[in-house]
Amino acid sequence: MAQLDTALAKIDANLDAALKRLFALVAIPSISTDPAYAEACQKAAEWLRDELQGLGFEASVRPTQGRPMVVGKAKAGREDVPHVLFYGHYDVQPPDPLDLWQTPPFAARLAAAATGRQIVGRGTSDDKGQLMTFVEACRALKETGSLPCDVTILFEGEEETGSPSLPAFLQANKAELKADIALVCDTNMWDRATPAITTMLRGLVLEEVVIKAANRDLHSGMFGGAAVNPIHVLAKIIADLRDADGRITLPGFYDGVAELPPEIAAQWRDLKFDGSQFLKDVGLSVPAGEKGRSVLEMIWARPTFDVNGIIGGYTGKGSKTVLPAEASAKFSFRLVGAQDPEKIAASFRAFVKAHLPADCQAEFIAHGASGALQLPFDSAPLACARTALSDEWGKDAALIGSGGSIPIVGAFKRDLGMESLMIGFALEDDRIHSPNEKYELSSFHKGARSWARILTALAEG
Amino acid sequence: MAQLDTALAKIDANLDAALKRLFALVAIPSISTDPAYAEACQKAAEWLRDELQGLGFEASVRPTQGRPMVVGKAKAGREDVPHVLFYGHYDVQPPDPLDLWQTPPFAARLAAAATGRQIVGRGTSDDKGQLMTFVEACRALKETGSLPCDVTILFEGEEETGSPSLPAFLQANKAELKADIALVCDTNMWDRATPAITTMLRGLVLEEVVIKAANRDLHSGMFGGAAVNPIHVLAKIIADLRDADGRITLPGFYDGVAELPPEIAAQWRDLKFDGSQFLKDVGLSVPAGEKGRSVLEMIWARPTFDVNGIIGGYTGKGSKTVLPAEASAKFSFRLVGAQDPEKIAASFRAFVKAHLPADCQAEFIAHGASGALQLPFDSAPLACARTALSDEWGKDAALIGSGGSIPIVGAFKRDLGMESLMIGFALEDDRIHSPNEKYELSSFHKGARSWARILTALAEG
DSSP states (O other): OHHHHHHHHHHHHTHHHHHHHHHHHHTSOOBSSOGGGHHHHHHHHHHHHHHHHHTTOEEEEEOOSSSOEEEEEEOOSSSSOOEEEEEEEOOBOOOOSGGGOSSOTTSOEEEEETTEEEEESTTTTTTHHHHHHHHHHHHHHHHTSOOSSEEEEEEESOGGGTOTTHHHHHHHTHHHHOOSEEEEOOOBOSBTTBOEEEEEEOEEEEEEEEEEOSSSOEEHHHHTTTSOOHHHHHHHHHHHTBOTTSOBOSTTTTTTOOOOOHHHHHHHHHTTOOHHHHHHTTTOOSOOSSTTOOHHIIIIISOEEEEEEEEEEOOSSSOOOEEOSEEEEEEEEEEOTTOOHHHHHHHHHHHHHHTOOTTOEEEEEEEEEEOOEEOOTTOHHHHHHHHHHHHHHTSOOEEEEESSOOHHHHHHHHHHOOOEEEEOOBOTTSOTTSTTOEEEHHHHHHHHHHHHHHHHHHHHO | OHHHHHHHHHHHHTHHHHHHHHHHHHTSOOBSSOGGGHHHHHHHHHHHHHHHHHTTOEEEEEOOSSSOEEEEEEOOSSSSOOEEEEEEEOOBOOOOSGGGOSSOTTSOEEEEETTEEEEESTTTTTTHHHHHHHHHHHHHHHHTSOOSSEEEEEEESOGGGTOTTHHHHHHHTHHHHOOSEEEEOOOBOSBTTBOEEEEEEOEEEEEEEEEEOSSSOEEHHHHTTTSOOHHHHHHHHHHHTBOTTSOBOSTTTTTTOOOOOHHHHHHHHHTTOOHHHHHHTTTOOSOOSSTTOOHHIIIIISOEEEEEEEEEEOOSSSOOOEEOSEEEEEEEEEEOTTOOHHHHHHHHHHHHHHTOOTTOEEEEEEEEEEOOEEOOTTOHHHHHHHHHHHHHHTSOOEEEEESSOOHHHHHHHHHHOOOEEEEOOBOTTSOTTSTTOEEEHHHHHHHHHHHHHHHHHHHHO
């Protein structure tokens, strides 16, 4: 324990210097989507490599087809400790619209706010400020002794453009990058006072269906009443996929969907999530999912079915008396728990085929199928990290879900067989991707302290 | 009867001269859609005026905003006879693609075919050949005595472009054009041997619906499961509008829908319509309408519901995890009998509103509502015309329906309070609007004889 206390004191004492370093990184406009900033991306990668080398990491910039990766490796002071892979990204979104920024986006500054001081600038929250919390934790630990775990660091430069080079890079460097667990720092706290670990990400099955009937568009006066209408066939399929209670009717769909453990359910209730406000913000008032489920359950813990697009027949202005030869829709299913994406895709196709009336054919186009990611609630690293976070923030860390997907976590699981702890200190109101992006000074400061605690706790097991 | 026999003999004797006149009319390229042929349209109108004047009609060319009308009037030889309004159109479709014509489109000619001689040329069937059958009948009656009815003739020059000037012209000339009954010559025989009178035209209610939910497009990962999806709402409305037997579930929808009189039902069965072939031609095999109805009933005598177009969400290539803020569809209902279009539109809107879940709104855009047109099966002029046609063709005239609409008939009913007898001698294989359009010589010859009989029969009552 002695080293941790000294390291935490070091983080406190060196906060101004740490801020200066973050400001220097923010000053490099590493916008990944714009080729004009490719050199800036290279420069940011080199800056990070130099920082890591300064901390005694074996670090290098690794070229890819796009923006480079940075990989750094450092051993713990002793053997038989866990090996962690830390992930963050140094690329940022373009700062446009520039005229809405109160100060230049790449000149980071401290600003006073009612809730405390904030670091303002592009990338302060997404994700330069977040990844530097980990670097500063490593620095303090190094300066007060040695790292408690073996640490590999992976900084990516294409997260904002969909990580095109990442899968190949993981495949090519499996042995080097594989660790006991990944630490992914690109997520939010639950709120200003409550740290959070994201342990559940929903999976996704995407299926496009084209229903075909007559061999050409027909006149609805001449054929209407006698010829089958593929829009009706599609509508019936969509309507029949859900029952009156909002449950999805695909056979076997709920296989692998478990109820939340009572402890987690209780914890979620304690979060006092305001589902009404969540819906009100987008003009809605009534949760539209399964009866008897809370909004949080609906978006984190329950599978869904949605049509993301539909088209058929005449869609211009006015009317046209046409019976279209075909109609199509894009179906998506969000998965949770142990739902099997392949089985669900197959069950969906069988469901559609069983719904086809005479003279209709269905064509299917798969747009991807991936299972949900769920860190077991009884995982030991999760317990360690949770305690460490709770100690730092004086409040139990929330174990939360995410309705969407975070591709890097799926890639770590699929390509490296590695679970991820998603821990971040950003806040909902950080204005990421928008003008005047900010990161709370407390997120930066206590974030670094949190990682020092987490690495120590993981080593102690 | 004596005059009719003489008149029929006259038509037979003068067939060659009648053909020459038709060829002269066909030679005028009165293409209404192309402004380059405006002068040709004017010329065709003047040619027709001169013809009518030559027969003793008081005839004139009437300018409109577009192509001119021709109106001709002639009195019968005695008082207290019916007054008929005959309608045909002198404008034609463009002849493109020209290279598919075996001979120049406006140089009409007689050609031999297995089924008899044919008149080939643009407009021979649609509608110059048809309207000249009536003119030739009037000529023969005039030359052998006098017209049995008071006759007003209306030739239009914009039928192929949707009759834009017609409604205003009818409004402005109500008193002059109003007759006891309209004779509309722009339809087909049932088959080569069977004359037909079209007595039923379906009506049409067109309603577009936009379903709106959230105040913006949402991310389906973040909101999926909790936020209502307007595509699903629309699909449920479409699916619920029809029951398992193919009947439309709108309250009151079938009010005013009568079963066919047994005599008509029997006559339709005798037509031996090949519903299977009708569907097979467009790649279908099973009638998709109400259970227990024949294909002919489905397209002529039963009301329908169809969606003519639907759109919502992402419809490009690939996938997008979007929950759209809105989705829309174009609904149409074909009406029969005494169904009230206004009531059905209102019932539909109420149905949609009753189907809206919380947080959804519906916007409606009306694209028109018109009732079905049905000549009473016991109408006296219908009986006269039917007998006359049967006498000429040696086969009972079929009383048929049409699934689509013929705007002129609706306009006569609405603006002039006048029923129409739709009688034409075209055949399904006449290639109207296509290269090598033809009209059977027998259609032209016996068509003229048919009108002489019909006018005589109408006068005799």
